[in-house]
Amino acid sequence: MDSLIRKIRQRVPVKYLEDISTAELALNTQRLLRECELIANRNPYYILTFLKSAIKRLEQDNCELDDELFEFFSELLGAKPLSPTDFEVITYSIKAAERVEKDSIIEINESPQLISGYGTTGRRTWEAALYLSNYLLENPDLVPGKTVLELGAGTGLVSLALGKYTGASSIVVTDGDANLIENLGATLKLNNISKDDPKWIFQSLLWGEDQVPDGVDILVGADITYDSTIIPVLLQTITAAFLQNPNLVVYISATIRNEETIAVWDNSIAQSDIQCSVISYSSCPNQDLKDSGIWYSVTTPEIRIYELRK
Template sequence: MDRIERLFWQNVPVRFFDWTGATAALGTPELQDELLARLHLVPSEQEIPAAAHRPKAAAAYVVRFLKALIERLEREGVELSEALYELLAETAVSVAGDGEPECDRCYFLPPAPGTQTPVSGRRLERIVLREHVAEISQGTTGLRTWQASLRLVEHLSAHREVVAGRRIVELGAGVGLLGLACRLLGAASVHMTDVDDAVLARLAGNVAINNLGDSVRTSRLDWEEVGNGDIGTLHLDPFDMIIAADVVFAPELIGPLVRKITCLLRAAAEPPLAECWVASTRRRESTFGMFTDELAAAGLTVESVAASPASWYFYDEGADSVDISRIYFATA
């Protein structure tokens, strides 16, 4: 049931669902009703704080999920809850046209190394994000989570010492998964930045939904505005680590991005110790090669990180298509 819950909230296409063990986990109407409550599809007896955000999946996705679930359980001869059929009928009626442009997605963090996965997925820390369903919306790709963020979150979850106690600045934060995850993984503070107004508005909203306090901030940061290397002129809090995911995709942005990384590493609170972690989905080898070449030309060391095995999230392009780089100024 935990795995089904995680796949559902990530909005994984139902054709890619792993239904292994579903018959045992959902073998009675009572267990099926429990799943629906955990997915916030029916009222739950579990008390939810008034201030907590109750995530809501897109109706069109709920319909596809319920159809696949019912078909699977019927095939196995499992007695089905009446609530499944009633919910499917009610939700199908509410779906009109192309469906909603936005939805809530929840990303559960992998358990810490050496700990057992909890019996209930609800005991795992999760990040709730309001995202656009389309890959491109309002002229930007920054209103949904991309797989390089998932890959870096999964790696850092297995190596929490990388971010523990760090003061982090994120470039191209988008809807906020990576930065919020770093805060939950032990970062002292996270300052998430982007440049598009619609993205910044959504980012601020997602920060508020997750209610992590003053240790998480958002602001506008334009890569074209390099600054003079002083933190004050960059409008950033003191930091000692930079993170970014899925920012290496457009050749025309490589120069500004590298200049920004170089400027920030020099402006960090402790320049000799500062480092930048970038996760990149390789789509065009020439673009990624341009990125590493320009970093080297700027005097930066680029270290390829051997990522931990990917097994927690669903990756639409394959986890092995993501490279993780550690970037820093080599000390003498």
């Protein structure tokens, strides 16, 4: 049931939620009802669709239906799907590492159905951000006492994971789109973070134009190599940051959607004086990362994490 709850919170498509037995559904209907009631405040159509599927399966297996659950389902009839540009709150539960008792819970106010054709990729959370967050939380010695800056933060998931669940001394959240930084206000409230907290710094940063602030120990970025035309200015920004701090460490997580684009990144790195290595990868996230607490679509391609040093 824990796995199902995580998936519902992440808004996994209903067709991928049929791996739980109907017996377990029948035994946990009250817990499931409580969860559905919470999520229905954010996306009633999703819960309507899920309950329709769950009730159908229970009926097919001759399981007794919970009256309260069926009544709640009836109340949702007529709910309409959200549009691709609508915001809703998505909850990501990164499964706790052995050293930690509880899962890492991060809530993001985003447009999960938005695609780049609507003018921005920064209003939804992409797979490489989830993968990088999980990696950094699984390697606790990388961050404590350090100032971390995220490039192209988008929804801010990586920054939030670091700020909430590691010993980072300061988190600098940056994006080239000032509106995205402004939109983080709702997400911060969801995670009980105040913009006035001196640990957190929020600012616009245009690659190739703006400098990385002094005092940064670690740069992170997720899914920021998707466009070959921006790779030169991205590397320009990283190179300039190395000049400010030769001991800087950079972690870039990339989803390999286009071999030609990632080749531009690899070749550009090879022609620079930056040392680069792939420190983690998953060739099939849907299969490899089932125990991470995060669901990845069967269509998610390979994800890599690059470590860059001077």
